[in-house]
């Protein structure tokens with residue numbers, strides 16, 4: 291029996307398999323209004339029709355200034371919620387679960403559009419950007435020094451995550467993922483490299499994790515019991531004086547005690563110009579550490595590109611699910627292909643017309 295195609299139930303959500311679409315910014319809100327549009331529908335729809343167990347929507351701003359770029363999606367108003375609902379309804383109609391990654395960009399906010407030459411530099415207010423915020427006035431290399439959040443600013447961030455989670459539930463999302471990775475606001479608080487606060491949000495691990503745990507509490511107050519709550523962490527900053535896998539495991543454990551259900555373990559993004567050896571499955575050991583030490587369920591992500599590789603990671607008990615990114619851009623129907631390639635897999639969610647091109651019959 292394939293582990294990749296085994297169902298998984300978390301709270302009220304049953305995933306038809308364990309191959310999930312990793313959140314990927316599209317930078318396609320070209321009117322700069324945070325409104326998901328036909329591009330987002332087709333992107334989500336193709337992966338969902340292509341058999342993934344869950345489509346996880348991209349890092350989505352809980353407020354305008356929480357976006358990474360002006361072209362990123364948002365969920366800070368009802369009009370955005372209603373457009374997300376159209377996408378969620380389609381994803382559900384083809385049998386996949388729908389997740390949304392709620393995000394605050396922190397000190398990496400107000401970037402230029404991803405994948406352009408300008409990306410990686412703070413866009414000034416005069417060009418439609420905004421002033422990025424962080425726990426401390428320490429810049430991400432190459433970007434502007436962020437404004438240090440005061441208590442009122444922190445309270446607003448927590449409120450914004452709660453309100454966004456409420457709208458996400460109204461849009462029909464089954465899973466809410468808190469983006470605590472990749473050098474954005476929550477990671478800025480977690481890592482000692484970007485957090486030099488001396489109040490209750492800085493110093494000890496418990497203090498640096500406080501913002502995340504308060505966001506977990508707030509979201510759990512707002513969303514129904516049936517909604518699954520995920521957290522994406524960077525499992526390491528890849529430097530000895532930074533955030534570590536053991537820290538991730540401890541904070542994941544605390545978050546689980548407060549009502550988070552599942553952890554999605556990526557890495558890096560806080561600092562630049564460090565060497566990361568990016569080989570197939572290179573982040574899987576981080577997932578293993580977090581699962582084992584944190585006593586939590588966790589997914590692996592990163593350079594997982596074949597059905598056999600994904601299956602082996604699960605069969606060897608190294609992760610509970612797989613998030614896949616770029617391979618799903620290359621082939622949004624990868625999950626259907628994987629079902630055909632792995633021995634003994636029979637799925638009942640082949641879109642009817644697509645059975646004409648059943649991979650196992652090729």
Ligand SMILES: Cc1cc2nc3c(=O)[nH]c(=O)nc-3n(C[C@H](O)[C@H](O)[C@H](O)COP(=O)(O)O)c2cc1C
Pocket residue numbers: 312313314315316348349391469471472522556591592593594613614615616617
């Ligand atoms: C175009 C693109 C956009 C991405 N946007 C996000 C994002 O919004 N949130 C996030 O947590 N990771 C984001 N990532 C990282 C992916 O989710 C994934 O973790 C990474 O690409 C490694 O997995 P892969 O090797 O399967 O692509 C993005 C990656 C790509 C290629």
